[in-house]
Amino acid sequence: MPAATPEPESAESAGYQDVEDSAATGAGRAWWDANAGEYLDEHGAFLGPADFVWCPEGLREADAGLLGDVTGARVLEIGAGAAQCSRWLASRGVEVVATDVAEGMLHAGLGYDEAAGVRTPLVVADARELPFPDASFDVAFTAYGAIPFVPDADRVHREVARVLRPGGRWVFSVTHPIRWAFPDDPSERGLTAVRPYFDRRPYVEIGGSGRVLYAEYHRTLGDHVAELVGAGFVLDRLVEPEWPEGHDAVWGGWSPLRGALLPGTAIFVTHRRPG
Numbered sequence: 388m389p390a391a392t393p394e395p396e397s398a399e400s401a402g403y404q405d406v407e408d409s410a411a412t413g414a415g416r417a418w419w420d421a422n423a424g425e426y427l428d429e430h431g432a433f434l435g436p437a438d439f440v441w442c443p444e445g446l447r448e449a450d451a452g453l454l455g456d457v458t459g460a461r462v463l464e465i466g467a468g469a470a471q472c473s474r475w476l477a478s479r480g481v482e483v484v485a486t487d488v489a490e491g492m493l494h495a496g497l498g499y500d501e502a503a504g505v506r507t508p509l510v511v512a513d514a515r516e517l518p519f520p521d522a523s524f525d526v527a528f529t530a531y532g533a534i535p536f537v538p539d540a541d542r543v544h545r546e547v548a549r550v551l552r553p554g555g556r557w558v559f560s561v562t563h564p565i566r567w568a569f570p571d572d573p574s575e576r577g578l579t580a581v582r583p584y585f586d587r588r589p590y591v592e593i594g595g596s597g598r599v600l601y602a603e604y605h606r607t608l609g610d611h612v613a614e615l616v617g618a619g620f621v622l623d624r625l626v627e628p629e630w631p632e633g634h635d636a637v638w639g640g641w642s643p644l645r646g647a648l649l650p651g652t653a654i655f656v657t658h659r660r661p662g
C-alpha cells in the first residue's frame with residue numbers, strides 16, 4: 388500500500404540546486420500523484436488513450452519499431468503514466484505490464500482502458516524496486532518515465548537489468564541532454580545557451596515549508612552511457628528524432644522553432660549483456 392500523499396503545497400522557489408536524495412525521491416511520487424490530472428489535460432490528446440508515442444517530436448513505435456519484434460514477448464513498461472503505450476501494445480495482443488510510482492497517473496489509465504475496451508495490467512511500483520522476479524521479461528521500456536525524476540538512475544538500470552532475461556531489450560526516451568544548457572522555452576529565448584551542460588545540479592521546486600516538491604535530474608550523454616554500461620547493458624542505437632515537417636505541436640519547451648535547430652529527445656536502445 389503506498390504511503391499517504393502529502394497535502395498539496397505551492398512552490399515558493401525554483402532553480403538549480405543540490406538537495407538530499409531522500410527528499411527528491413519523496414517528491415517524485417507526490418508531485419505526479421498531485422499533478423496527474425493537469426498533465427493529462429495538457430498532453431492527453433497528443434498522447435492518445437491507446438497510442439505509443441516516444442516523444443514530443445511525435446515519433447511512434449508503430450513507425451520506429453524500437454522495441455523490435457514483440458510477438459510472444461513479455462514486456463514491462465516503467466514510468467508508464469496513464470499507460471497509453473502499454474495499452475497500445477495490449478490492444479495488439481502483446482503481454483505487457485505497465486508500472487508507475489504514482490497511483491494517480493495509473494488511475495487515469497483505468498478510464499482510458501474503459502474507453503479503449505482494453506484491459507492493461509497496472510502495477511504501482513518504483514522503477515528502482517520492481518516487484519518482479521529475476522529474468523521475467525523480454526523487453527522493458529519507458530517514454531520519458533522515471534529516469535529524469537530520480538537522483539539515482541543507475542538503480543533503475545540495474546533493476547531493469549535484473550528483471551530482464553539476458554539479451555533482453557531496454558529502450559528509454561529522455562529529454563536530450565543538450566537541452567539542459569538552454570532555457571525550457573519554446574520561443575527564440577530557448578535558443579541561447581545559458582547554463583553549463585556539465586552542471587549536474589537538479590532543477591528543483593521548493594515549498595514554503597522547505598519541502599522539495601519537484602526535482603528533475605540532468606545526465607550528460609556520457610553519464611547515461613556510463614550508467615547503462617555499469618548496469619550490464621550494451622548500447623545498440625542512440626536515436627535523436629528530428630522534428631518532422633508540418634508538426635506544429637508545442638509541448639513545454641519543445642516547438643517547431645527549436646526542433647528545427649536542436650535535438651529535443653534522446654532514445655537509448657540497448658540490450659542486457661548475455662551471461
Ligand SMILES: C[S@@+](CC[C@H](N)C(=O)[O-])C[C@H]1O[C@@H](n2cnc3c(N)ncnc32)[C@H](O)[C@@H]1O
Binds near residue numbers: 469
Ligand atoms: C513525463 S511522465 C511520462 C509518463 C508516460 N510515459 C507518458 O509518456 O506520458 C513521467 C512519469 O514517471 C513517473 N515516475 C517518476 N518517478 C518514478 C519512479 N521512481 N519510478 C517509477 N515511475 C516514476 C511519474 O509518476 C510519471 O508518470
